[in-house]
Amino acid sequence: MISIEQAQRAIFEQITPLETEQVPVSHGLNRITPESHVAPWDIPAADNSAMDGFAFCHESQPALKIVGFLPAGDVIDEPVPAGCAIRIMTGAPIPPGCDTVVPIEEVEVEGEFVRLKAPARAGSHVRLRGEDIARGDVVIPAGSVLRPQEIGMLCAMGKTTLAVYRKARVAILATGDELLEPGSPPSPGKLVNSNSYSLAAQVVEAGGEPVVLGIAADTLAATCEMISAGMDADMLVITGGVSVGDRDFVKAAIEQLGGEIQFWKVDMKPGKPLAFASLQGKPVFALPGNPVAAMVSFELFVRPSLLKAMGHRRILRPVVNALLQERAVNKGSRPHLVRGLVSWHGDRYLVSTTGNQSSGRLSSLTLGNGLMKLAPESTLEAGCEVEVVLLDRWFEQGEMEVSQ
Ligand SMILES: Nc1nc2c(c(=O)[nH]1)N[C@H]1C(S)=C(S)[C@@H](COP(=O)(O)OP(=O)(O)OC[C@H]3O[C@@H](n4cnc5c(N)ncnc54)[C@H](O)[C@@H]3O)O[C@H]1N2
């Protein structure tokens, strides 16, 4: 049985970035740019006023004759004579002959004249041409994630469309005669197919596009048929039917369709029966059916693959050191990915387990936000420091008491 790290390495080595596509800049959020973006011009394009006030030549203060008005959007081409000032609005280009701006609050206007309440510093409140970015600067390097600030910067640089790595389409197949779709009334021996939707949500959260294929009945023929239906996607994620049961047909179906199982079983709990295959050159992840095993193995193997395919360079979740709040024991022979609840206490992270760690118990994930790896046959005492993979960082958001 291979280790988690061996399985990750074997999978990630085979994942190559998808093609790129041209999208409107406004659709670029959270996508990766394959190329560097170089400033085609200086921003700002001209020296301009940072304040609503008066522009003048610094040598002319303190009393100045007001000779014009310059709102943002207009320009003054004629040099402003010494001893004169222009009433200028924020963003308007500094007129020739002027080098300094004083805000409106720092002057007194008397008829046609403006008097400074205190001497102004030369060049004050002037934003210089190119002080944000200069023409020729590499503003957004290749491989960057486009955040809202990069979207704004691309627009400021005159871009309307840009190339980004394509979103990965991930087909999701549930297997099992016991499954009902959400919304069906409970019936004996049946349970709701929750995995298709938790996995689809994980795909969306990673920036991919899920294609939910539905449920394959527990026959080889049905499993083959449903797998074939998913082969238009870039990757296939199957859940259930991958263990040693009499009705576990997933591996056989992949092979019958001409796929190659590259490995089966990873030394981990939950998620041991995971199989990784390639079929028609596409990665196929056959995840276990237990709801927690499916989600945890998605986290470890599918999410980083998806991110790599979409051009990301940082494909792993953040890891923090946290103080364990209670004793944690792994009596088993596999490394145990224990679900934990992490909190931040001013200067340190604390973590406690989410209770019963059965891999069928989805609440072990809903109650938590992290995963800690316990070595086989090991005990961690309360108060020791453990590494925790953060599955989300919502708990670090600030809170504010506001009335409803
Ligand atoms: N004799 C052995 N039995 C089992 C072993 C083993 O090594 N020897 N491994 C166990 C482990 S570990 C796991 S994990 C499960 C995985 O089995 P499968 O991948 O074949 O999954 P299923 O048997 O189809 O389902 C397991 C469990 O999960 C429920 N399930 C399945 N699909 C869904 C879904 N889409 N939504 C919600 N719940 C789902 C299913 O009803 C079962 O309860 O095998 C152990 N057995």
Ligand code: MOO
């Ligand atoms: O690997 Mo299984 O997920 O322990 O239940």
